[in-house]
Amino acid sequence: MxxxxxxxxxxxxxxxxxxxxxxxxxxxxxxxxxxxxxxxxxxxxxxxxxxxxxxxxxxxxxxxxxxxxxxxxxPFRASSDLWLCFAPIRQGRIEMIVEKATELGAGRLQPVLTRRSQVTRVNTERLAAHAREAAEQCERLDLPAMAEAISLEKLLADWPAGRRLLFCQERSDAPALLAAVQALPQDVPLGILTGPEGGFAPEEMAAIARLPQALPVSLGPLILRAETAAIAALAIVQAVRQN
Incomplete structure (x- = not known):
């Protein structure tokens, strides 16, 4: 045996x-x-x-x-190419984002520093270790790429032309994330952007809106905590893309 x-x-x-x-x-x-x-x-x-x-x-x-x-x-099978771009939050909660994003199959984890970010130093080596442990537990066959933290300005300046950016926008009449993802072709690469505690500054929201690849979306009428928004958005996108 x-x-x-x-x-x-x-x-x-x-x-x-x-x-x-x-x-x-x-x-x-x-x-x-x-x-x-x-x-x-x-x-x-x-x-x-x-x-x-x-x-x-x-x-x-x-x-x-x-x-x-x-x-x-x-045999090897890569997880999804979905990117999660998120504003860093305090210790304990940022590890939750990394852990759950790994379990949900995110392909790249990108911390993004914003005007209202309360955390400005990100220990990506420690977060990568959390991602590894999560991958071992959830039985995925790869690890998400754990990127170094960058500013929102750099994220937008370097955003790939062929990748749509699903911008989770609070207090807006943006279309629901579920409907927005269902309306996009299945083969279009996607990224998700969630904000810090307190949300994006008005000038940041304007800068995101100017990005041609950006698509404002809503996660519902309630104001979600930063980690909840990131996890909920990933779950919705993966539910559509993996069916």
């Missing part, structure tokens, strides 16, 4: 049957001391390009943790 998989890890190494993978110290500690796994236990590995593979722990001691790669469990 095949041993049950007891953990799932993202690794940077190439994956193929018969290869050996040496884990870094943090992952070795997690398997050995947190999960209490030992030689012979099975884990699943993925690296964002080769698919998912079963592996067995060949060595697990204080010096090293080596895995022997076995058969492929799933």
């Amino acid at each position: 095949t041993a049950p998989v007891k953990a799932r890890l993202f690794v940077a190494a190439d994956l193929a049957a018969s290869l050996a993978v040496d884990l870094p110290a943090d992952q070795a500690h997690y398997l050995r001391n947190v999960l209490r796994l030992a030689a012979g236990d099975a884990v699943a590995l993925f690296n964002g390009r080769d698919g998912e593979f079963r592996a067995a722990i060949a060595q697990a001691d204080k010096k090293a943790c080596r895995l022997q790669v076995g058969e492929q469990l799933r």
Whole structure:
């Protein structure tokens, strides 16, 4: 009988049957001391390009943790190309955005600094670690790209010509996000932009409106918290695009 998989890890190494993978110290500690796994236990590995593979722990001691790669469990399949552009918010809540966006299949996470942003320094390395943990848990086969924070001005100046920007606008008569996404061709690349606590400044809203690719949309009559808006918008878009 095949041993049950007891953990799932993202690794940077190439994956193929018969290869050996040496884990870094943090992952070795997690398997050995947190999960209490030992030689012979099975884990699943993925690296964002080769698919998912079963592996067995060949060595697990204080010096090293080596895995022997076995058969492929799933071929690689990329998550969606959907971008989430969001204003940074305080610690604890920004991690929620990253975690849930990863679970919902976002392809790129882009922090955007605005006039009313209360957080101006973003630890993208820490957020990338949260994204990795979320990907391990939700069984996606890749990680979202975690971009460095940029200003709203730079985001708009560099926005790709062929990608629509769904601008979540509070207190407006903009069309509902669901209807707006349903009206767009399925193959048009999309990005979502959500604002900070307190919303965008008037001059920022005007600048967004001048972007030809921008499409104002509404998430309903209620004023949502920043993390709620980001998660709700992703869920709506993915519900349309993944059907």
